[in-house]
Amino acid sequence: MNRSTLGKEIKRDIASLRENYTKGGIRDEDLPSQPVPMFAxxxxxxxxxxxNEPNAMSLATVTPNGAPNVRIVLLKGIEGETLQFFTNYTSRKGDELKITPSAAVSFWWPELERQVRIRGRVEKLSRKENDSYFQSRPRESQIGAWVSRQSSPVENRDALKERADKxxxxxxxxxxxxxxxxGGYSIEIEEIExxxxxxxxxxxxxxxxxxxGKWSRKRLQP
Structure with missing residues (x-):
């Protein structure tokens, strides 16, 4: 699709879309010395x-050739200064984290006109932690984890349904x-905005x- 065709497909003037944010502010005197309590x-x-989906976060990883790759995952735990999420270890993000165990995530809460950006090192959770969370999931989701060879091609939806039945x-x-x-991963928070x-x-x-091991804080220009 060339540029002129793309322009015809879009019904509205994207450049004119904007909001004037008015719902809050961050005062320096209200800021904690460490960021996790504020994030919580x-x-x-x-x-x-x-x-809607307040724990949804954009997870960015790096491909083997250094290109960025991003998708939405769900935050499922906060332990100390780490965030936890779960996925298929053989997925594209799993392969990418195996090579480059660092990630960035962002949360966008439009109703509050807020965004949080986080970067840090990534490690796999223990088998015990994986089992504990997996057994808390609905049975349908447990079956789905077994069924999906995440990120691999599939012939059609019927093939997934047949595998789920089996x-x-x-x-x-x-x-x-x-x-x-x-299983799960933890992201150790090294930077948060x-x-x-x-x-x-x-x-x-x-x-x-x-x-x-020590936190510093600064205000950035918008």
Whole structure:
């Protein structure tokens, strides 16, 4: 599709789409010395505000040739200064994290006019942690983890349905075990930026960075 054709497909003038943010601000005197309590408070407020999928985060990894790759995953835990999510270890993101165990994530809560960006090192969770979370999932989701060879081509939806039926029959009424190829990752927070929309595009941006185990904080220009 060339540029002129693309322009005809879009019904609205994208350049004219904009919002004037007015719902809040970040005062320096309200900032904690460490960022995780503030992140937890913002996440709680997103949940209380009934933001759709408040724990959804864009996860960026790096391909073997150094290109960025991003997708949405769900935050499933906060432990200390780490974030936890779960996936198929043989997926594209799993392959990429195996080679480059670092990632960036971002949260966007439009109802609150807030964004959070985080970067850090990534490690696999323990088998015990994987089992604990896997057994808390609905049985349908457990079966789905066994069925999906995530990121691999599939002939059609019927093929997935047939595989799901076979897996369901295999386990019957027994407990569904955690697949060896499925589990969690933790992202150790090394850098986190809080963004609050402000009028006139004079947004608040607060950046925390951890060096040698100690946190520093600075305000960034919008």
């Amino acid at each position: 408070r913002w996440l709680d407020e997103a949940i209380e505000s009934e933001v 897996i369901s029959q295999k386990f019957g009424d027994d407990e569904v075990p955690t697949p060896d190829f499925w 809080f963004w609050q929309g402000r009028p006139g595009r004079l947004h608040d941006r607060i950046l925390y960075q951890k060096t040698d």
